[in-house]
Amino acid sequence: MTKQTLSFQAEVAQLLHLVTHSLYSNKEIFLRELISNASDACDKLRFEAINDGGLYENDSELKVKVTFDKDAKTLTITDNGIGMSTQEAIDHLGTIAKSGTKDFVSKLSGDQKADSQLIGQFGVGFYSGFIVADKITVESRRAGMKVEEGVRWISGGAGNFEVEAITRPERGTSVILHLNDDAQDYASAWKVKGIINKYSDHISLPILMEKEEWKDGELINPSDEQGGRQPGGMVKTGEWETVNKANAIWARAKKDISQDEYNEFYKQISHDFEAPLAHTHNRVEGSTEYTQLLYIPGKAPMDLYNREKSAGVKLYVKRVFIMDDAEALLPTYLRFVKGVVDSSDLPLNVSRELLQESRDVKAIREGCTKRVLGMLEDLAKNDKLPEAAAPTEGVTDVVSAQDKAEAQANAGKYTKFYNEFGAVLKEGLGEDYANKDRIAKLLRFASSTTDTASVSFADYKARMKEGQEAIYFITADNAAAAKNSPQLEVFKKKGIEVLLMTDRVDEWALNYLQDFDGTPLQSVAKGAVDLGKLQDEAEKKAAEEAAETFKPMLAMLKEALKDKAEDVRVTTRLVDSPACLVVQDHGMSTQLARMLKQAGQAAPDMKPVLEVNAEHPLVKKLDGSVHFNDLAHILFDQALLAEGGLPADPAAYVKRVNALLV
Numbered sequence: 233m234t235k236q237t238l239s240f241q242a243e244v245a246q247l248l249h250l251v252t253h254s255l256y257s258n259k260e261i262f263l264r265e266l267i268s269n270a271s272d273a274c275d276k277l278r279f280e281a282i283n284d285g286g287l288y289e290n291d292s293e294l295k296v297k298v299t300f301d302k303d304a305k306t307l308t309i310t311d312n313g314i315g316m317s318t319q320e321a322i323d324h325l326g327t328i329a330k331s332g333t334k335d336f337v338s339k340l341s342g343d344q345k346a347d348s349q350l351i352g353q354f355g356v357g358f359y360s361g362f363i364v365a366d367k368i369t370v371e372s373r374r375a376g377m378k379v380e381e382g383v384r385w386i387s388g389g390a391g392n393f394e395v396e397a398i399t400r401p402e403r404g405t406s407v408i409l410h411l412n413d414d415a416q417d418y419a420s421a422w423k424v425k426g427i428i429n430k431y432s433d434h435i436s437l438p439i440l441m442e443k444e445e446w447k448d449g450e451l452i453n454p455s456d457e458q459g460g461r462q463p464g465g466m467v468k469t470g471e472w473e474t475v476n477k478a479n480a481i482w483a484r485a486k487k488d489i490s491q492d493e494y495n496e497f498y499k500q501i502s503h504d505f506e507a508p509l510a511h512t513h514n515r516v517e518g519s520t521e522y523t524q525l526l527y528i529p530g531k532a533p534m535d536l537y538n539r540e541k542s543a544g545v546k547l548y549v550k551r552v553f554i555m556d557d558a559e560a561l562l563p564t565y566l567r568f569v570k571g572v573v574d575s576s577d578l579p580l581n582v583s584r585e586l587l588q589e590s591r592d593v594k595a596i597r598e599g600c601t602k603r604v605l606g607m608l609e610d611l612a613k614n615d616k617l618p619e620a621a622a623p624t625e626g627v628t629d630v631v632s633a634q635d636k637a638e639a640q641a642n643a644g645k646y647t648k649f650y651n652e653f654g655a656v657l658k659e660g661l662g663e664d665y666a667n668k669d670r671i672a673k674l675l676r677f678a679s680s681t682t683d684t685a686s687v688s689f690a691d692y693k694a695r696m697k698e699g700q701e702a703i704y705f706i707t708a709d710n711a712a713a714a715k716n717s718p719q720l721e722v723f724k725k726k727g728i729e730v731l732l733m734t735d736r737v738d739e740w741a742l743n744y745l746q747d748f749d750g751t752p753l754q755s756v757a758k759g760a761v762d763l764g765k766l767q768d769e770a771e772k773k774a775a776e777e778a779a780e781t782f783k784p785m786l787a788m789l790k791e792a793l794k795d796k797a798e799d800v801r802v803t804t805r806l807v808d809s810p811a812c813l814v815v816q817d818h819g820m821s822t823q824l825a826r827m828l829k830q831a832g833q834a835a836p837d838m839k840p841v842l843e844v845n846a847e848h849p850l851v852k853k854l855d856g857s858v859h860f861n862d863l864a865h866i867l868f869d870q871a872l873l874a875e876g877g878l879p880a881d882p883a884a885y886v887k888r889v890n891a892l893l894v
């Protein structure tokens with residue numbers, strides 16, 4: 233066969249033009265693309281050799297070699313993978329086979345600026361070599377073909393390319409980049425090594441470079457290796473060294489990876505010194521294929537609450553590093569998770585924008601979310617040591633020492649997790665509708681009748697009183713304020729447990745959870761208190777009578793407080809306190825409104841309802857008092873103080889109290 237000149241497919245020519253004109257600000261990606269192709273070629277050979285071992289031609293150590301020649305101005309990437317026949321070189325390097333890329337090219341508008349934004353979303357692959365090279369020579373021989381059946385492919389990246397037959401003893405492919413004037417620094421070991429470390433460390437093949445040493449160079453300035461040596465320069469030693477780590481832990485089989493190795497990898501990617509609480513490692517097959525290795529850290533970072541700076545999952549495509557902090561791979565409320573997702577379906581040049589829209593990414597996100605929730609469920613399940621069963625006669629203890637040690641090691645992990653990340657997990661109630669119920673099961677709270685802060689909704693339900701129809705909770709700034717809130721009085725008296733919610737996000741998050749497992753959630757600070765069946769007939773009757781006789785007084789209070797209170801009513805929820813504030817059923821709590829205002833956000837100006845305890849001496853004193861007006865305002869302001877608020881006019885409040893004291 234003699235030399236033939238062929239034209240690129242029209243789309244290729246278009247793509248080439250775009251690549252060379254728009255990716256110059258991100259030049260170094262070419263190396264990632266070419267190494268990835270070399271790695272793919274080795275994967276393909278490995279696959280074909282399963283059925284035909286002869287393809288290895290007695291050389292089964294697959295590898296990539298990167299060499300450069302400063303004088304010839306070339307950089308060469310060589311692999312001993314599957315190689316290409318002449319026809320394959322023509323087809324694969326002269327046309328675009330992938331439908332995705334074809335679609336993409338057909339969308340090009342010709343408007344340089346718009347097009348260059350588009351290109352970030354597609355893999356540019358082999359053609360990215362033309363970012364740094366004004367000519368590319370490819371020499372290849374397909375595994376199993378004769379030595380004389382090699383091919384040389386040459387192109388300047390314009391409209392056409394040349395192919396000719398060559399004799400090539402080695403199987404595989406060499407891509408020789410003839411570096412253009414702006415890309416001469418890629419003919420240097422430290423530059424190339426740097427790029428390989430950045431993008432290709434986890435390629436499972438070894439990437440080899442020839443060792444260099446200084447020739448007659450005197451070290452003038454030891455702190456400056458590059459500039460400190462004199463002429464003679466770096467010379468090749470003929471020895472080869474592996475410059476990547478060549479170890480993608482997530483691509484290995486689970487059973488071959490020790491706990492220590494998992495922990496070490498976590499520390500490397502998270503910069504954490506402590507071991508993680510848990511990990512999950514899975515290969516997911518199906519319509520979207522990917523591998524996930526995800527970790528739950530033991531400690532929250534300083535900026536956990538910053539929803540902007542989120543995500544700790546790195547994205548790889550076929551073991552080639554694509555980006556850090558790929559926030560599209562997990563919902564924001566799981567931003568504490570660290571790890572790696574390696575997809576085989578995404579293009580190498582995928583951008584953040586594309587990630588947001590990709591259907592594959594959506595499937596990956598759902599899969600990762602499920603796995604993380606599963607990990608948390610396991611931690612929660614094993615948080616407490618199983619109670620030792622009383623020994624039964626005739627039955628031997630089947631729990632092995634190993635199981636016991638494992639139980640010991642897992643105990644307390646969920647508590648640790650929850651103390652660090654519980655508040656963030658709660659955001660999921662509002663953010664992840666599909667998994668709301670699973671998240672709700674993972675939540676833990678303090679409660680009015682226990683000392684631990686680890687009550688789950690399920691624990692609570694199991695302890696509910698007969699006739700109790702709701703899960704009661706109260707939100708407050710802190711545990712003490714919650715525990716001593718006047719709204720809790722009647723619940724305390726009746727021995728009904730109330731969950732104390734003191735995280736800032738609680739009220740917002742709880743808005744999204746109307747019920748747990750069929751039982752409605754009820755804030756004790758919202759709406760009129762309705763204890764339903766928990767209240768006996770006598771109590772109900774007494775309350776109704778009190779309300780009736782108190783009516784004229786209520787009218788007067790309403791009038792006196794019309795600027796402050798939406799309504800005034802008699803309540804049965806108070807025992808020791810004279811009054812408290814509640815909000816209408818669907819209103820925002822006064823506490824949340826206060827929080828929003830502090831954060832400089834708009835909060836609806838809602839007036840609360842004042843509820844009074846008709847049995848309280850202070851309230852009784854109102855009747856016919858000459859200080860009626862002052863007492864009414866004091867009643868209101870104290871109710872506000874009791875829940876951690878401040879009277880609108882503190883000075884007026886003090887004046888009124890002092891007047892009475894005197």
Ligand code: ADP
Nearest residue numbers: 269270273315316324325355356357358359405
């Ligand atoms: P992709 O890798 O996504 O298929 P590329 O543009 O990177 O797209 O490569 C185009 C094709 O060229 C590859 O699919 C492969 O068939 C062929 N090719 C590229 N590099 C090599 C190589 N080093 N060895 C064998 N075939 C290769």
Ligand code: MG
Nearest residue numbers: 268269357358
């Ligand atoms: Mg490729």
